[in-house]
Structure formats: C-alpha cells, structure tokens
Amino acid sequence: MPTSQSERPESPESPESPESSEALGPVGRAGGEVYDLAVVGAGPAGLAAAVTAAELGLRCALVDAGPRPGGQYYRHPAPGLGAARPERLHHGWAAFARLSGRLKAHTGARRLDYLTDHHIWTMERGEIWQLHATLGSEWTGAAGRAVVRARSVLLATGAYERQLPFPGWTLPGVVTAGGAQAMLKSGLVLPGRRIVVAGSGPLLLAAASSLVSAGAEVPAVVEATDYLHYARSLATLAANPAKLVEGARHGVTLLRHGVRLRRGSAVVEAHGTDRVTAVTVARLDRDWRPVPGTARRIACDALAVGHGLVPQIELATELGARIRRTPDGTVALAVDDGLRTSLPGLWAAGETCGVGGADLAVAEGESAARVIAGRPVPAALRAFRQRRRAFAELMAAAHRPGPGWPQWLRADTEVCRCEEVPAARIREAVTELGAADARTVKLLTRAGMGWCQGRMCGPAVACLSGGGPARADSRPLARPVPLAQLADLEPS
Amino acid sequence: MLTRSPHDVVVVGAGVVGAACAYYATLAGLSAAVVDRGPVAGGTTGAGEGNLLVSDKEPGPELDLALLSTRLWRELAESGDGFGEAIEYEPKGGLVVASGQPGADALRAFAAAQRAAGVAAEEIAGDRLRELEPHLAPGLAGGFHYPQDAQVQPALAAARLLRAARLAGAEVRLGETVTAVRTGRDGSVLGLTTDRGRIDAPAVVNAAGTWGGALAELAGVALPVLPRRGFVLVTEPLPRIVRHKVYAADYVADVASGSAGLQTSAVVEGTPAGPVLIGASRERVGFDRTLSVEVLRRLAGQAAALFPVLAGVTVQRAYRGFRPYLPDHLPAIGADPRRPGLYHACGHEGAGIGLAPATGLLISRQLVGKQPELDLTPFRADRFAAAPDGGPGQGSGSGQGRGTASGPDSGSGRGPEAGSGVGQGERRD
Numbered sequence: 065m066p067t068s069q070s071e072r073p074e075s076p077e078s079p080e081s082p083e084s085s086e087a088l089g090p091v092g093r094a095g096g097e098v099y100d101l102a103v104v105g106a107g108p109a110g111l112a113a114a115v116t117a118a119e120l121g122l123r124c125a126l127v128d129a130g131p132r133p134g135g136q137y138y139r140h141p142a143p144g145l146g147a148a149r150p151e152r153l154h155h156g157w158a159a160f161a162r163l164s165g166r167l168k169a170h171t172g173a174r175r176l177d178y179l180t181d182h183h184i185w186t187m188e189r190g191e192i193w194q195l196h197a198t199l200g201s202e203w204t205g206a207a208g209r210a211v212v213r214a215r216s217v218l219l220a221t222g223a224y225e226r227q228l229p230f231p232g233w234t235l236p237g238v239v240t241a242g243g244a245q246a247m248l249k250s251g252l253v254l255p256g257r258r259i260v261v262a263g264s265g266p267l268l269l270a271a272a273s274s275l276v277s278a279g280a281e282v283p284a285v286v287e288a289t290d291y292l293h294y295a296r297s298l299a300t301l302a303a304n305p306a307k308l309v310e311g312a313r314h315g316v317t318l319l320r321h322g323v324r325l326r327r328g329s330a331v332v333e334a335h336g337t338d339r340v341t342a343v344t345v346a347r348l349d350r351d352w353r354p355v356p357g358t359a360r361r362i363a364c365d366a367l368a369v370g371h372g373l374v375p376q377i378e379l380a381t382e383l384g385a386r387i388r389r390t391p392d393g394t395v396a397l398a399v400d401d402g403l404r405t406s407l408p409g410l411w412a413a414g415e416t417c418g419v420g421g422a423d424l425a426v427a428e429g430e431s432a433a434r435v436i437a438g439r440p441v442p443a444a445l446r447a448f449r450q451r452r453r454a455f456a457e458l459m460a461a462a463h464r465p466g467p468g469w470p471q472w473l474r475a476d477t478e479v480c481r482c483e484e485v486p487a488a489r490i491r492e493a494v495t496e497l498g499a500a501d502a503r504t505v506k507l508l509t510r511a512g513m514g515w516c517q518g519r520m521c522g523p524a525v526a527c528l529s530g531g532g533p534a535r536a537d538s539r540p541l542a543r544p545v546p547l548a549q550l551a552d553l554e555p556s
Numbered sequence: 557m558l559t560r561s562p563h564d565v566v567v568v569g570a571g572v573v574g575a576a577c578a579y580y581a582t583l584a585g586l587s588a589a590v591v592d593r594g595p596v597a598g599g600t601t602g603a604g605e606g607n608l609l610v611s612d613k614e615p616g617p618e619l620d621l622a623l624l625s626t627r628l629w630r631e632l633a634e635s636g637d638g639f640g641e642a643i644e645y646e647p648k649g650g651l652v653v654a655s656g657q658p659g660a661d662a663l664r665a666f667a668a669a670q671r672a673a674g675v676a677a678e679e680i681a682g683d684r685l686r687e688l689e690p691h692l693a694p695g696l697a698g699g700f701h702y703p704q705d706a707q708v709q710p711a712l713a714a715a716r717l718l719r720a721a722r723l724a725g726a727e728v729r730l731g732e733t734v735t736a737v738r739t740g741r742d743g744s745v746l747g748l749t750t751d752r753g754r755i756d757a758p759a760v761v762n763a764a765g766t767w768g769g770a771l772a773e774l775a776g777v778a779l780p781v782l783p784r785r786g787f788v789l790v791t792e793p794l795p796r797i798v799r800h801k802v803y804a805a806d807y808v809a810d811v812a813s814g815s816a817g818l819q820t821s822a823v824v825e826g827t828p829a830g831p832v833l834i835g836a837s838r839e840r841v842g843f844d845r846t847l848s849v850e851v852l853r854r855l856a857g858q859a860a861a862l863f864p865v866l867a868g869v870t871v872q873r874a875y876r877g878f879r880p881y882l883p884d885h886l887p888a889i890g891a892d893p894r895r896p897g898l899y900h901a902c903g904h905e906g907a908g909i910g911l912a913p914a915t916g917l918l919i920s921r922q923l924v925g926k927q928p929e930l931d932l933t934p935f936r937a938d939r940f941a942a943a944p945d946g947g948p949g950q951g952s953g954s955g956q957g958r959g960t961a962s963g964p965d966s967g968s969g970r971g972p973e974a975g976s977g978v979g980q981g982e983r984r985d
C-alpha cells in the first residue's frame with residue numbers, strides 16, 4: 065500500500081517531508097465530483113501546478129501513477145530504508161520540501177485531492193473531461209478503476225529515457241543513467257562498484273556525480289557529443305548561470321574524484337557472460353560513427369547508459385493534440401505562451417512540452433495553473449521560463465543522436481528486448497519487405513509490440529527504419545489495463 | 557516531369573489487396589508496378605486482424621469469393637520457401653458457439669445452407685465444445701466447427717506477396733502519392749500522375765482500400781467507399797488458451813427473427829506470439845481515430861463471457877482501423893465499364909485479408925482477357941445508383957450515423973451488417 069502515515073521516515077532536516085503529504089490513496093475516491101482542474105503527474109510540473117491552482121481557489125485533483133509525489137526528479141528513499149538525509153542526493157530537495165509542504169496543507173484542508181497509484185490509460189475530452197484510471201491488476205472489479213472528471217486538464221506526465229542499443233546492452237549490470245539515479249535516490253543502492261557512465265545528455269554528469277558521491281568508482285564518463293554546440297551559443301549560456309553552476313558543480317565533484325570525461329566517444333559494446341565485466345569505448349566521428357582503431361577496453365562491473373529523454377505524451381496525441389519536433393529528434397506537445405495545447409481545455413507543463421529539467425517544469429506548472437485560474441503570469445516567471453526553454457533547446461540540439469550510431473550494432477544485437485527482435489530482422493523488414501517507418505517495422509517484426517509498448521526500442525527502431533521526421537507513437541491505451549476493469553466500465 | 561517505361565498495369569495501393577493484384581498479375585506474365593503513398597501495409601491492412609473466414613458468410617457471391625480465396629491462401633502457404641510460416645498461416649479452424657437453443661437452431665439452419673454451397677461445417681454438441689476449446693465458458697448450447705477457417709498475419713502477408721511480385725519483376729514504388737489518373741481522348745486510361753512523376757500503363761487497378769472512392773474520383777467515376785471503424789484489443793502474451801477463432805453467433809437468431817436491434821459479438825483468437833486478439837467493433841464515425849471507451853467495455857465483456865479465464869488477464873494495447881465498405885457490403889472487383897482501363901479491387905470491408913488472393917487472381921484473368929473463375933457481375937463498380945450513401949469520396953464524416961456493432965471480421969455476410977435485418981438498420985441511419 066502506498067503512503068501511509070506510519071511509514072513516514074522522520075527527517076529532522078526537512079520537517080515538511082513529502083512523506084507526510086496526505087494522499088487519498090488508491091481507493092478511487094474521486095467519486096462523482098467534477099473538478100475545476102485535473103493534473104496528471106505529480107512530478108515537479110504537476111506538483112507546482114496543483115498547489116498553485118489550489119491556492120488560487122480551484123478545486124483540483126492531482127493524479128499520479130506512483131505512490132508518492134515528486135516524479136522522476138524528486139525521488140524518495142523507499143519508506144523503511146531509514147534514509148535520514150535524502151537532500152544529500154538532491155540539491156533541489158528544499159524546493160521540493162516546500163512544494164510538498166503546500167501539497168500537504170491543501171490536501172489536509174481538502175482543497176486538493178491527491179490520488180496516488182492511479183494510472184491514467186485514456187482521457188475522453190468534452191466540456192467535462194473524463195480521465196480513466198486503473199489502480200493495477202491487484203484490484204479486481206470496481207475497486208480497481210476510477211474516473212476523474214474535470215473541466216480542464218493539465219498533462220504533466222514527464223518523460224522516459226531514450227535508449228540506443230549496442231552489443232551487450234541486455235547484460236545484467238547494464239542500467240539506464242536515469243535508472244541508476246533513481247536506484248540511488250529511492251533505494252540508496254548502487255548498480256555496481258565500478259560504474260562506467262555513458263551515452264549523451266546532461267543527465268550523465270548528474271548521474272556520475274551522484275554515483276561517485278555515494279561511493280562508487282566511475283572510471284569514465286563517456287559522452288557522445290563534443291560539446292562544441294554549447295560554445296557556439298554563448299548568449300543562451302550566459303543567460304542561464306544557474307544551469308552553468310549546476311554543470312560546474314557536477315564537474316567539480318567529478319574532478320575531485322578523478323573521473324575522466326571522454327567526449328565524442330561511446331560505449332560500442334558491453335562484455336561479459338552472466339554480467340557486464342568490461343566495455344569497449346570508441347571515438348566517434350561527427351555523425352557518431354565509431355572511428356576505426358580507437359577502441360579501448362575499460363573494466364567495470366556496471367554500466368549506466370542513457371541518451372536523453374522522450375516526452376510521454378500519448379494521452380494527448382491520441383486525442384489529436386498538435387505536436388512539435390524537438391531539436392534532439394523527439395516529439396513534444398506544442399503549447400502556446402499560456403501552455404495551452406491545441407485541444408480546448410488541455411494544458412501541458414514540464415517535460416511533456418519538451419525536456420527541460422526540474423526547475424523549468426516547476427515554472428511551467430505554476431504558470432499553467434495561473435493561466436487556468438485566469439490570473440496573470442508574473443513577468444519574471446515568464447522571462448525565467450523563456451530563458452530556460454532556450455537553454456533546453458540548445459542542450460537538445462547538442463545531444464541529438466548522430467545518424468551513424470547504428471554502425472555499432474551487429475546483426476544479432478537485440479533491438480527490441482521485449483520481443484527479442486535483432487537488428488538484422490529490422491533491416492530485413494526495411495530492405496526486403498517494404499517497411500519505411502517504425503510502425504511498419506513493428507507490424508512486420510513485432511519490435512515495439514511488447515510490454516513497454518516501444519518506449520525502450522521506439523527511437524532506435526524509428527532511426528533504423530529511416531522513417532523521416534519523428535512522429536508521435538500511437539498508443540491508444542497509455543497503460544495496460546486489466547480486462548476485467550474494462551468490462552466493468554459504466555455503459556455509455 | 558519524368559517519364560518512365562510503360563507497364564502493362566499499375567496497381568494503386570500496397571495493402572494486401574494491391575499486393576495480391578501485383579502478385580497474380582506478375583504470375584500471369586504482365587509487367588506490373590505498385591504505387592503507394594506510404595509503406596507496405598500502411599493502410600487498413602496493418603490495422604486489422606487476419607481472419608480468413610468462410611464461417612461467417614451466407615451463401616452468395618461473397619461466400620463464393622471466400623471459398624476460392626481460402627483455397628488460394630492454402631496454396632500460397634504451401635508453395636514452398638517457408639511462405640506459410642513467413643506469413644504465420646494457421647489453418648486453425650473456426651468455432652461458432654450459441655449460448656441458447658434458439659441461437660443453436662439458427663446456427664444449424666445457417667450451416668445447412670452453407671454446406672450446400674460447399675462449406676465444411678460440423679455440429680458440436682454443447683457438452684463437447686470444451687473438447688475443442690477447454691477454456692470456453694460452461695453451459696453453452698452448442699456450436700459449429702468450420703475447419704476451413706484460417707488465419708494469417710496481414711502485414712506480413714501483404715509484404716511477402718509484394719516481395720514475391722517484386723522478385724518476379726514487378727516495380728514497387730513506396731512513398732509516392734497518386735495525384736491524377738490520366739485518360740485519353742476516348743476516355744480510356746493512359747496511366748497515373750504522381751507527386752514524383754508519371755507512370756504510363758493502359759490499365760490501372762484501384763486497390764486503394766478505404767480511399768478507393770477518392771481514387772475513383774480521380775478517374776472521374778463514382779464509387780461510394782466509406783470508412784467503418786474497428787477496434788481490436790490485444791492481451792498480454794498468454795500460453796495457448798484459445799485454439800480456434802471463436803465467436804458467438806447469437807445474432808444469427810436475431811437476424812432470423814427480423815430484429816433490427818444492434819448486436820455485438822467479440823471474436824477471440826490466439827496468435828503464435830502469445831497475445832490473444834479480441835476484435836472487432838464496427839462503427840461509422842468517419843475517420844475519427846479517438847479511442848472509444850464504450851467499445852472497449854463491450855469487447856472486454858463479451859470476450860470474458862466466452863472465455864472466463866480472460867477476466868484475469870491484462871489488455872496490453874489496442875489499435876484501430878478503418879474498413880473500406882460499400883453500401884451493399886460487397887467489394888468492387890473488376891473492370892469499370894464507365895472507364896476503359898480502370899479496374900477496381902477495393903471495398904472489402906472486414907474481409908479484405910481473406911478475399912485478397914481471389915481478388916488478385918480474378919483481376920489478373922480480366923487483364924489478360926481470360927474468363928475469370930467467378931462471375932464478377934455482383935461486384936461491378938457501377939452497380940450503385942448515384943451516390944446512395946452520402947456520396948463518394950473519403951467519407952470524412954458527412955451523412956454518417958453513429959452506431960456500434962461488432963462481429964467477426966472477415967465478412968459481412970452474417971455479421972450485424974448482413975444483407976438483411978440489422979444490415980438494413982445500419983443503412984437507414
């Protein structure tokens with residue numbers, strides 16, 4: 065069972081520990097009430113939006129699939145682990161503690177209903193929106209599902225990690241960069257003792273610095289881009305000193321631990337039989353093709369690898385919401401200055417509008433709530449948002465995967481892990497069978513049809529199928545739903 | 557503009573029907589080209605199921621077509637090179653069940669008529685149904701086993717047929733949109749204009765599926781193809797708990813009783829990869845892609861009623877497609893007397909996968925001037941009075957009523973939209 069008062073770890077440093085926010089719990093108590101606003105996602109964006117909306121007098125439901133607020137960024141040590149000082153792993157913890165303090169106050173005063181463990185699988189639009197939630201398969205019949213009704217909806221469902229496959233990536237000991245962060249923050253466990261961090265994007269530095277701070281040895285941080293892009297946009301950099309400080313802080317941490325940053329390089333293979341024991345790192349040319357003769361082996365017992373994040377927006381795109389293509393080759397929701405999507409009544413904030421980090425997510429959540437409540441957005445907040453967005457776009461452009469990465473695949477490298485589809489089958493679908501996009505490759509090979517619904521292999525498959533500009537993935541069901549719960553829906 | 561070497565025939569559409577047309581045309585010795593604005597199977601072929609059914613068709617032209625096609629699919633599957641495995645051909649047979657006695661009686665009468673038309677159907681007493689399907693709900697009145705019913709994976713079937721055509725010399729042009737059908741002074745077809753150039757050919761096959769009406773319009777003739785939406789639910793991978801294609805046929809009783817009420821009936825089938833497919837709904841809502849929660853509710857409820865064990869599984873995904881249908885629920889196949897050189901091969905509604913090989917074969921016969929195996933008169937494109945059902949074209953919503961029904965995909969002969977009873981109800985709206 066999720067959040068209960070008794071499981072709350074006492075934390076002297078943060079008296080308003082998020083653990084104490086009162087959740088309505090997985091009982092679907094949303095009932096028949098029509099909210100002014102339903103916020104989907106209780107990460108930084110959703111949390112900020114919900115508390116702001118409540119403060120501005122809106123009746124608000126905050127709905128999240130997880131048991132605790134905070135999303136991907138603000139993670140909690142699992143209750144019972146007795147972690148006394150989660151803030152050590154989080155420079156944003158104070159901000160989070162403030163947000164969750166407000167959440168607690170509003171839920172306590174019943175100004176805001178916080179629904180945990182509610183996985184929204186579809187939304188029906190209208191004057192009154194209906195959000196359909198499943199509480200998981202442990203719950204049978206009516207107890208396992210809920211419908212949240214609201215006049216407006218804010219989508220703050222965040223993002224998931226982009227994976228690019230390479231030989232050996234399915235070995236035990238290979239984890240995602242964000243996954244390593246998450247393990248550390250919520251479980252306080254390390255994926256190994258000697259951990260290579262690789263891929264591309266700002267998350268690598270954050271992950272590496274957390275890992276070394278927690279006692280791991282990080283023999284190398286392997287970043288595929290060469291950072292030249294950054295240097296070309298000095299104005300945007302200068303306008304975002306906090307971001308530079310953040311980067312510098314990670315840099316200092318890494319330096320202090322003697323961690324080497326290898327730029328313009330990639331892990332092109334992980335070795336091992338039962339578990340990863342070493343990786344091969346090679347230099348990349350500007351298209352991310354491995355340069356012959358540059359391979360070197362690094363011994364390790366874990367590899368944390370990631371290539372940025374992909375906005376999770378299917379709840380909106382299934383309804384036809386307009387999208388935009390981001391500079392790093394993903395698809396995000398198109399929003400206007402007031403964070404309105406193209407669908408009347410639907411707003412978006414945080415990573416759903418394009419990956420930009422936790423502080424931008426908070427700013428967007430707060431702004432959206434103000435717009436929804438019909439209040440002005442302070443000029444400073446607006447300006448902050450614009451600066452951060454510009455910075456995010458710059459980062460995105462710098463970390464866009466180069467077209468040459470598939471060269472490090474071998475014919476038998478599994479691309480879709482759920483359905484065990486190797487690269488050769490995908491190439492055959494393209495060259496022999498007439499597939500030209502990810503959807504057709506999926507139909508012909510099953511790549512992306514498994515449990516994760518292509519969240520893991522989707523970007524790689526899209527690239528291998530040469531399918532032109534990125535498109536929104538089609539996922540009519542945003543989450544799996546127990547069949548009995550579908551059968552149990554209210555007839556319409 | 558580029559001019560390319562002339563072909564004997566150019567097929568518009570790389571769905572299963574276009575692929576079959578190209579395949580049989582090449583087999584007949586013709587030089588063929590296939591054009592599609594998307595990839596292979598990018599239209600309805602990649603958005604449906606792969607039931608090859610005779611069980612749901614009442615005696616008549618569609619059943620004749622289905623019987624021919626069933627034979628052709630089997631021949632294709634057994635043609636060597638592992639073609640059958642490559643397209644996941646499974647001659648698994650169908651099982652149609654009735655929950656009560658009136659349904660069972662209607663089924664018996666229906667099967668008797670089908671047998672007279674050449675369908676194999678074996679009656680299964682209620683207490684023996686679970687020998688065929690161990691997980692079937694208890695207490696069903698009875699059913700019929702149809703050994704000719706089979707299944708393929710539609711996208712693979714289309715892709716493999718198209719590949720075979722290509723290897724035999726057909727030119728395949730994907731990602732190219734047809735923008736005009738060119739005609740000569742005498743009105744006969746000269747070829748196509750596309751967004752990339754020109755393709756000359758004295759014969760054009762309209763295998764544009766749900767968009768066949770728009771293609772016909774480019775050729776200056778009316779063909780009222782409209783979209784009919786269907787959703788399919790896909791469960792998590794399961795061990796083989798469903799062996800045949802199984803569906804309930806209680807609506808047979810309703811059709812017999814003349815009721816025009818809306819009927820629904822899920823078709824449940826296992827797949828080689830493990831997931832169970834539950835399909836499919838039928839709604840006329842234009843090209844609206846939004847998920848219908850009500851459809852999910854009905855399909856899930858009906859599937860669990862047939863196989864109670866499914867109540868404990870998780871639905872992993874859902875997808876939807878738009879069947880190409882014509883007002884009388886028969887496809888348009890063959891030469892269009894209004895436009896010399898234009899051939900239609902579209903409008904197969906919920907049976908296009910099943911009927912594709914027969915369609916391709918019959919068209920190839922006409923192309924080389926041979927007598928087709930079947931009389932094509934019932935499938936003539938000019939059989940409709942001027943625009944009876946909201947007009948030709950893309951049917952993007954005009955004049956269409958809303959209605960939800962479901963039935964076995966593979967045909968219209970016996971589904972709720974059959975030529976009597978409920979079918980007329982649908983046409984009235």
Ligand SMILES: Cc1cc2nc3c(=O)[nH]c(=O)nc-3n(C[C@H](O)[C@H](O)[C@H](O)COP(=O)(O)OP(=O)(O)OC[C@H]3O[C@@H](n4cnc5c(N)ncnc54)[C@H](O)[C@@H]3O)c2cc1C
Nearest residue numbers: 105107108109129135136137184221222242414415421422
């Ligand atoms: C694995 C991972 C690790 C990360 N680690 C770091 C890090 O260490 N440092 C850093 O600076 N940034 C990190 N990030 C980036 C970070 O996610 C963002 O900067 C920030 O959290 C964005 O906030 P958000 O509110 O937009 O989304 P999120 O924080 O992602 O919150 C989204 C919330 O929506 C919920 N949700 C999603 N779909 C549904 C649904 N269908 N129904 C109900 N609820 C739903 C989720 O449960 C989640 O709580 C990480 C991202 C990921 C994916």
Ligand SMILES: Cc1cc2nc3c(=O)[nH]c(=O)nc-3n(C[C@H](O)[C@H](O)[C@H](O)COP(=O)(O)OP(=O)(O)OC[C@H]3O[C@@H](n4cnc5c(N)ncnc54)[C@H](O)[C@@H]3O)c2cc1C
Nearest residue numbers: 571573599600601604607734765786877907908909910965
């Ligand atoms: C949910 C559902 C379940 C189904 N289940 C079954 C089943 O079990 N058994 C069965 O037999 N059938 C089933 N069907 C029906 C079957 O899928 C269709 O009848 C069949 O796919 C039609 O194939 P097609 O080749 O005619 O059309 P499509 O596959 O749609 O191909 C038409 C092609 O024409 C192309 N095109 C159109 N206009 C142009 C242009 N101007 N220029 C270039 N290209 C163009 C399109 O891009 C498209 O690729 C089902 C359908 C649905 C929706």
